[in-house]
Amino acid sequence: MQLAAMSCRVLLVVVFTVAVVSKLRSAESFGAFVRSVQGFAVLSPRRGRAVARLVTGAEVAGVVLLLLPGPVAIVGFALVGCMLGAFTLAIGASLRRGVPVPCRCFGASTSSAGPRHLVRNGFLIAVAVTGAVGTSHGLPEVPGGLAVAAGTGLVLGVVVTVLDDISESLRDSFPAAVRKGQR
Secondary structure, three states: OHHHHHHHHHHHHHHHHHHHHHHHOOHHHHHHHHHHHHHHHOOOHHHHHHHHHHHHHHHHHHHHHHHOOOHHHHHHHHHHHHHHHHHHHHHHHHHHHOOOOEOOOOOOOOOEOOHHHHHHHHHHHHHHHHHHHHHHHOOOOOHHHHHHHHHHHHHHHHHHHOHHHHHHHHHHHOOHHHHOOOO
16 A cells, blocks of 8 residues: 555645646746636636645655655645545536636646546545545555555656647647547
8 A cells, every 4th residue: 555655745846836826836827827826716707816826835845745754645635635525526517617728737728627627626636535545554664665556646747747748749649520529
């Protein structure tokens, strides 16, 4: 369980670090994130900015807690799991309203949040739960195994953060008729 917890921890640290950096790299990036938050939650500009700051601060806190040893990391897993649950609810509400909102989770993506983002968040929630359970068991560490587990988490974290890019590239690679299920 400790190896799975290490993979989960690294994966979530990568995902949330990329999310924070992509939002804070410039005023323009943060402004785009604020507009995205406003679209998801139907908020005024002032409230949207406050919620965006709260989300970004919670993401930073999640990363810090996940980097700390032992039981403190369980709090980090719980925090990121709750945030992912809230993000999932916001995406679901946006989809129900039929309002396309760009997902600014990892930067300047112009693709609207959709079902794949719900699946991604469900996967990340499962990762957070697995990591918390694995960390709570506190089994002895296997040094070589931890390196492999950390590497696995790193690779999966990178894949998750570029999933929109991969999806758009694949979509653009196929003719429109194939994408619509026609032959």
